[in-house]
Amino acid sequence: MAPVFAAFALLVSAIAALGDATARDSQASACAQFAPDDIPGVTVTAATYFPAYARVDITNIFSSINTTDLPAFCRVELKVTTNATAGSFANTEVWLPDAWTGRTLTIGNGGFGGGVTVADLGGIAVPQGFVGISTNTGHNSTVLDGSWAGPHNDNAIVDWGWRAIHLSVVAGKEVASQYYDQTPKKSYYAGCSTGGRQGLKEIQMFPDSFDGILVGAPANFMTHHEAWAAHMSLNVLPVTSSRFIPESVWINVIAPEVMCQCDALDGLSDGIINDPRVCSFRPEVLTCTPGQDTSTCLTGDQINALHRIYADYYEADQTYIFGGYQPGGEKLYARGLVGAAPFPLLQDWFRFFVTNDTQWTPDQFNASLITLSEQVNPGQADAISPNLTAFAGAPHNGKVLHYVGWADQLISAGYSVHYYETVHAFAQENSTLAIDDFYRLFPVPGMTHCVVCFFPHASGGQAANAFGAVSQPAPLSLDAEHNIIAAMVRWVEDGVAPSQIVGVKYNNDLPSNGIAFTRPICKYPTTVRYQGGDPNSASSFVCG
Incomplete structure (x- = not known):
């Protein structure tokens, strides 16, 4: 038989x-054949089907993907009108997986970048069964190029500030509804840097857009952030000044001393400062003695500059401007805002968004430009309202997961704590909402700005920097213990809030090179502590 x-x-x-x-x-x-019923202001420009494991090779000025690992999906390209009178529009893409879970995931952008974030549509959204939505925010540019905003291109700035994302979310949800003949059951968001700002801006203006958002190192206080960036640069520039600190001194002199003073405070000397808040770094011990080689020590002017770099930035009337650098990221700080040249993004911000002076240079910065930035608030981009009650309260019950690298070289981790605490205070004073029920912050020890993808000259730091967020290597697993997007879904849909996420550090930040270590990432204000055992295993640490 x-x-x-x-x-x-x-x-x-x-x-x-x-x-x-x-x-x-x-x-x-x-x-x-997909041709949706009329969606106001939206035109389908292309629809392309990719069978499972087909070659997906897509590149734009901002993002790219080249892989054969994806499940089957339909890529729908849209032209979304943002201002009919001005004739402006955004290019938006909606990626619709065959194996749809009923959820949408909008992916944000970074810096001034104008391009659909195809890397994360393919890297995160489609493989996890989300309909992925992303837009070029109404222009095409690299992450550091803000020249498209000038002169006086206010309409494009508003598109970048909030309008293109919002209209793309509306269009993307409707495309999904018509393609599957089913309304999405839940809508989510993920973005870092400008992407973090975009997510916070959306829930402040349109609290029903998302059920849960994941925001990393949000640049949501642009009117102050770029002023802080100028202030940081001027702490050490010009390079001919006595206060300038060469990169070699950051790496070979300052970084080792910071670790000497602070690394072991968490119980383990591993090159990671788990909680910089408990590190009272004293740079004075590095003061040059008479006749000492200045490449191995610091002058008095350099030490004064360091104190300003690590301090929060206040104006003369004690108005808070922005947080300072945190001890622990010194090996990369000279490639952030305190290097040999001003960070280009800050120059374009003041040239094309604030002053409309294409000859402006950072050495012209003064405190009056903070006031001017606030008055102009280009594109209404600031997303600093502490009032999230319409998003978080009943009946919507939205959730925010927020992460930031303690060693962020471009946006102070201290500012993320500051914004979280303003939301906390507002909720406590004006509502019955408990902060832990709708907003959780996860600072990542040793992690730099958004890891590796937006700013390829950087590295992810000595950190467990892969945990399922945008612009990261793949997480160790797609479950809710290791994948922060799955944790967000579980919180929104099952009511199980995360208190920690297990991140992984790959050798050279490449999964193919194997695992260096795993580590819990703890919910603020708790921090990770070593309790004994294998220092490369997350099970040897606790949050407390």
Whole structure:
């Protein structure tokens, strides 16, 4: 009878294969012929079907992907009108997986970048069953180029500030509804830096857009952040000044001393400062003695500059401007805001967004430009309202997960704590909402700005910097213990709030190079502490 059973098994296999092929052809046809009913201001410009494991090779000025690892999906490209009178529009893409979970995930951008974030549409959204939505925010540019905003291109700035994201979210949800003939059950968001700002801006203006947002190192106080960036640069510039600190001194002199003073405070000397708040770094011990080689020590002017770099920035009337650098990221700080040249993003901000003076240079910065920035608030980009009650309160019950690297070289981790605490205070004083029920902050020891993808000259730091967020290597697992997006979904849909996420550090930040260590990332204000055992295993640490 064995041959009969074998023949039957082959027949069943052939029928299944035929069914799969039929289903695939049906999906491909549905994608190619997709023509949604009228969506105001939205035109479909292309619809392309990618079978499972097909080559997906897409590049724009901001983002790229080249892989054969994705499940089947339909890529729908849209032209979304942002201002009919001005004739402005945004390019938006909606990636619709065959194996849809009923959820959408909008992906944010970074810096001044104008381009659909295809890397994370393919790296995060589609593989996890989300409909992925992303936009170029109404222009095409690299992450550091803000020249498109000038002169006086206010309409484009508003698109970048909030309008293109919002209209793309609305359009993307409607495309999903019509493509699947089913309304999305939940809508989520993920972004870092400008992407973090975009997420916070959306829930402040349109609290029903998302059920949960994941924001990393948000640049949501642009009117103050770029002033702080100028202030930081001027602490050490020009390079001919006595206060300038060369990169070699940051790496070979300051960084080792910071670790000497603070690394072991958490119970383990591992090159990571788990909680910089308990580190009272004293740079005076590095003061040059008479005749000492200045490449191995610090002058008095350099020490004064360091104190300003690590301090929060206040104006003369004690108005808070922004947080300072945190001890622990010194090996990269000279490639952030205190290097040999001003960070280019700050120069374009003041040139094209604030002053409309294309000859402006950072050495012209003064405190009056903070006031001017606040008055102009280019593109209404600031997203600093502490009032999230419309988003977080009943009946919407939205959730915020916020992460930041303690060693961030571009946006102070201290500012993330500051914003979180303003939301905390507002909720406590003006509502019955408990902060832990809707907003949780996860500072990541040793992690730099958004890890590696937005700013490729940087590194992810000595940190467990892969935990499922945008612009990161793949997490160790897609479960809610290791993948912060899955943790967000579980919190929104099952009511299980995360108190920690297990991150992984890969050798050279490449999963193919193997695991260096795993580590818990703890909910603020708790911090990770070593309790003994294998220092490379997350099980050897606790949050407390």
